[in-house]
Amino acid sequence: MEIVELKEGAVNTFKLQGRLDSNTSQSFEKRLMDAISDGAKNVIIDFKELDYISSAGLRVILKATKTIKRQDGKIMLCSMQDYVKEVFEIAGFDSFLPIVPTPEDAFKAF
Amino acid sequence: MNTSGPISFELRNHLSELATLCEKMEAVGQTLGLPRRCLFEVNLALDELFTNIISYGFQDQSEHFIRVRVSAAPDMLTVVLEDDGVAFNPVERIPPDLPCTLDECKVGGLGIHLVKNLMDEVTYERRAGTNVLTLKKTIERS
Numbered sequence: 001m002e003i004v005e006l007k008e009g010a011v012n013t014f015k016l017q018g019r020l021d022s023n024t025s026q027s028f029e030k031r032l033m034d035a036i037s038d039g040a041k042n043v044i045i046d047f048k049e050l051d052y053i054s055s056a057g058l059r060v061i062l063k064a065t066k067t068i069k070r071q072d073g074k075i076m077l078c079s080m081q082d083y084v085k086e087v088f089e090i091a092g093f094d095s096f097l098p099i100v101p102t103p104e105d106a107f108k109a110f
Numbered sequence: 111m112n113t114s115g116p117i118s119f120e121l122r123n124h125l126s127e128l129a130t131l132c133e134k135m136e137a138v139g140q141t142l143g144l145p146r147r148c149l150f151e152v153n154l155a156l157d158e159l160f161t162n163i164i165s166y167g168f169q170d171q172s173e174h175f176i177r178v179r180v181s182a183a184p185d186m187l188t189v190v191l192e193d194d195g196v197a198f199n200p201v202e203r204i205p206p207d208l209p210c211t212l213d214e215c216k217v218g219g220l221g222i223h224l225v226k227n228l229m230d231e232v233t234y235e236r237r238a239g240t241n242v243l244t245l246k247k248t249i250e251r252s
Contacts, residue, residue, distance in 0.1 A: 022161045023128050052132075052150065054157045055221040062215060069212065083150045090227045091220055096212040 002049075003031055011110060012040040013103065017049035020057035029060040036064060041073030042110040046103055048079035058091055065097060074098075076106035116181040117141065123164045123174040123193075131156060134178070142182045148249055151228040152189060155245060158221035159191055159200065163241075167195025182249070191243045198241060199234040200225065 001024040002017040012035050020028060035043065045061070047053075065075050077099045080088070088094050100106050119134050121127040132153060139149040160176060168174055177192040200222045207214070226232055231246040 019132070021128055021157055022125055052153070054154055054161070055224060056161070058220060062212075065212060083147050087154065087224065090224055092206075092210055092215070095210070096215065 001028065003028060005031060005035070011042045011044060011107060013044040013046055015046040015049065019052040020050060020060075021052065021054045022056040025054075025056040025060050028057070029063070032060065032064045033067065036068050036071070036073070039071075041068065041071060043068060043073065043075045044103060044106040045075060045077050046079050046106075047077060047081070047084055050081070050084060053084050053087055055091070058087070058093060061097070062093070074110065076100060076109050078103050078106040116179050118177065118179045120175040120177050121160065123168055123176065123195075125161070125164060127164075127176075128157060128160065131160060131178070135180075138180050142180075142187070144182075144187070144249060145251060148187065148247065152187060152245070152247055155225045155228050155247075156189065156191065158225050159243060162198075162200065162221060163191075163193045163195055167193055167198065167241075169196065185249050185251075187247045187249055189245045189247075191241075191245070193241050194239055195241060197236050199236075200243070201232055201234045 001019055004015040006013040006015070014032060016028070061075070068075055075097070077097055079102060080099060085099060088097065088099060098109060100109070117138050121130055135149065135153050135156065156178065163176055174194060179190040181188050203219055203222050205223050205226070206216060206219045229245045229247050233244045235242045
């Protein structure tokens, strides 16, 4: 999996590419949690190029969401392919995670 | 529409074999002409079950093989997963309470919850020291 990390103003964006599974979730967890412990409060995770997610990937996003909430921050998820979004819905994560169509929509939420 | 005899392969009990699983299933998808979404869902179910087996199934340090057998009727895909790990019936697992709030949300059991929801049928048998899981998935061709 490729992770591109961008910082624009007060917003950290993680663009994910490839597969987020048990093999790749640890490196993503480290990048994301490092940014949050460095004080990132507005985080966008862009799923446009992500082809695959398993429960190991969901686990990372859940952990990061809980941590960032404690420092009054927020994670926005955007640009998901239909079948990736379906995984979030089956897991019930769409009830507490904001999933929006585009990065622009995500930016507006901060 | 392609139909063919069963396709079998084996995976070692190592997390790096997830990549092999994905490659093999891509090839199966091509051979059987499976729609992308169907392939994604079957891949995810197998990933979750395989990850569970290698994380909890083996108590010794030796190498084990997990066998995957895929067969297809025109509108039904059947995948059988066999391992010689400790007896474990994922079908009996109590599903997590969903939907949940962020604070209540636990990730335990989520993988199996995904499997049950993505597949049409999941059955378990313990047969001569082997866990045999049979997954059935309707192939929806557009």
